[in-house]
């Protein structure tokens with residue numbers, strides 16, 4: 001793209017109905033938001049547990065700011081690694097049930113740091129076709145060969161792993177696919193990783209805090225017996241777990257957990273950990289408060305389960321099907337880009353905010369409304385959405 005080409009390239013996006021525009025949010029994130037000066041009922045955030053504006057998390061951040069200031073002032077390997085970071089890493093590791101955790105500033109940076117720290121151009125990364133963009137970029141940055149497998153096709157993956165002559169192999173997958181809401185079979189993927197002497201990198205951005213730990217398969221995978229160590233009690237050394245803290249946890253950042261050796265290696269080799277300023281310590285205090293709420297208030301996950309069931313029952317008879325998902329990501333499959341935009345605009349005119357997701361984020365012909373449910377929604381909110389959809393269908 002040359003400087004004099006931008007104007008016509010943007011006009012092309014307009015013509016294809018693919019031009020993205022930002023909306024301005026006033027006030028806090030939540031299920032009722034003020035956007036571009038108007039109030040909406042929103043089904044469009046990843047604040048699945050309704051924690052982004054929780055008073056206990058806000059006050060934890062405020063207290064930490066009052067005691068420790070705002071800026072971390074330096075990278076972790078200089079003087080930016082605060083006791084609050086150090087302590088919340090231990091809490092996160094314990095929460096997931098693996099030995100050791102490392103904080104990153106965002107999930108995007110975590111993946112860009114970890115994968116290139118383990119593989120170079122002699123390696124091969126295997127990725128599900130529907131993986132998040134950050135995982136694809138991480139593989140490209142590593143300069144390893146990138147092989148993308150058909151969505152959830154483990155037989156295909158098994159074959160290609162067997163044929164690979166790469167020195168180091170890594171399988172990367174979302175646990176909950178971010179635009180479809182379906183789940184990857186983590187224990188089965190870990191078994192394949194072990195069979196082919198590969199790493200398994202699991203991106204749990206949309207599962208952390210939301211799925212019961214058993215449901216995501218991560219806990220089961222971590223406890224799988226494995227050949228690499230005599231002790232059945234040590235977690236699987238090929239498993240690398242990453243989750244973000246800006247979605248269900250309602251804060252910001254991300255963390256990676258694995259063996260102590262892995263975390264030590266990342267401290268020494270993950271460039272997005274080393275060459276960036278540490279997150280403000282007040283965010284670590286906020287995460288710590290959030291973890292207590294996630295563990296202590298299971299009603300938030302139960303509410304989500306109820307809302308998911310009610311939505312599924314309520315869309316029966318509408319012209320657009322829900323995609324197969326048991327997560328709070330419930331995409332309504334519309335098809336054409338313009339139809340999806342028109343439906344989103346119709347909802348918007350009725351005071352309901354749901355994003356239309358179009359290519360290149362999803363494949364051509366699969367534009368959709370990505371309905372995100374939150375524990376902060378109540379039944380009346382969901383019924384208002386269903387009534388608006390029925391009106392727009394007729």
Ligand SMILES: *Cc1c(COP(=O)(O)O)cnc(C)c1O
Pocket residue numbers: 105106107108109132134174178203205206244245246253254
């Ligand atoms: C949101 C998301 C990320 C990026 O996390 P950030 O902390 O927002 O950078 C990574 N992977 C998946 C699957 C995501 O949905």
